[in-house]
Amino acid sequence: MKKLIACGVLLLLCLGGNDDPATHVQAKGKQVSKVMAEKLKHSQRVLEGIAVADFKKIETSADQLIELTKTEEWLMNKTPRYETHTNDFRRAAETLIRKAKDKNIDGATLAFFDLTSSCVRCHQYLRETRDARLPGSIDLDKVFALERKVQP
Ligand code: HEC
Numbered sequence: 001m002k003k004l005i006a007c008g009v010l011l012l013l014c015l016g017g018n019d020d021p022a023t024h025v026q027a028k029g030k031q032v033s034k035v036m037a038e039k040l041k042h043s044q045r046v047l048e049g050i051a052v053a054d055f056k057k058i059e060t061s062a063d064q065l066i067e068l069t070k071t072e073e074w075l076m077n078k079t080p081r082y083e084t085h086t087n088d089f090r091r092a093a094e095t096l097i098r099k100a101k102d103k104n105i106d107g108a109t110l111a112f113f114d115l116t117s118s119c120v121r122c123h124q125y126l127r128e129t130r131d132a133r134l135p136g137s138i139d140l141d142k143v144f145a146l147e148r149k150v151q152p
Pocket residue numbers: 032033034036037039040043077082085086089115116118119120122123126137138139142143146
């Protein structure tokens with residue numbers, strides 16, 4: 001019995017030992033990538049909805065985008081400028097929902113343009129802050145690989 005308990009303790013120690021900071025950062029990075037990939041997928045769906053005037057698709061995809069901005073992974077950056085970009089993104093998604101409810105395709109198209117601009121501005125901001133710290137900016141190869149992966 002004592003041996004069994006010792007074994008159990010050892011097993012727990014081994015499992016717990018995996019929680020070193022490097023593994024933690026890696027796991028977190030993976031989750032962030034997942035949220036960002038979801039973001040790309042939903043914004044592609046919005047575009048699809050606009051292209052075929054599927055207002056329900058526009059509305060649900062924009063709603064999913066707003067939900068993503070509430071996740072811990074999205075909010076990992078806590079600078080005021082990141083928050084401003086997040087608010088711009090959210091506002092554009094909210095406008096998209098409103099325009100879709102009104103079945104206003106031109107309004108939805110404009111809101112999609114605002115949404116896309118907010119993607120670009122936030123990424124630009126991220127690149128600039130990274131450049132200031134060097135090395136490492138958004139890895140474009142990774143972005144393209146991801147785009148291929150999330151094709152519906
Ligand atoms: C408020 C800031 C912000 C906005 C707005 C934003 N993103 Fe991002 N995006 C990030 C962050 C943070 C990452 C994580 C990678 C990084 O830190 O470079 C990221 C990464 C990505 C990636 C790469 C994922 C990877 O694992 O390398 C894609 C693709 C992407 N975003 C698409 C979009 C699209 C499409 C939009 C607009 C519909 C958008 N983003 C809007 C902050 C933002």
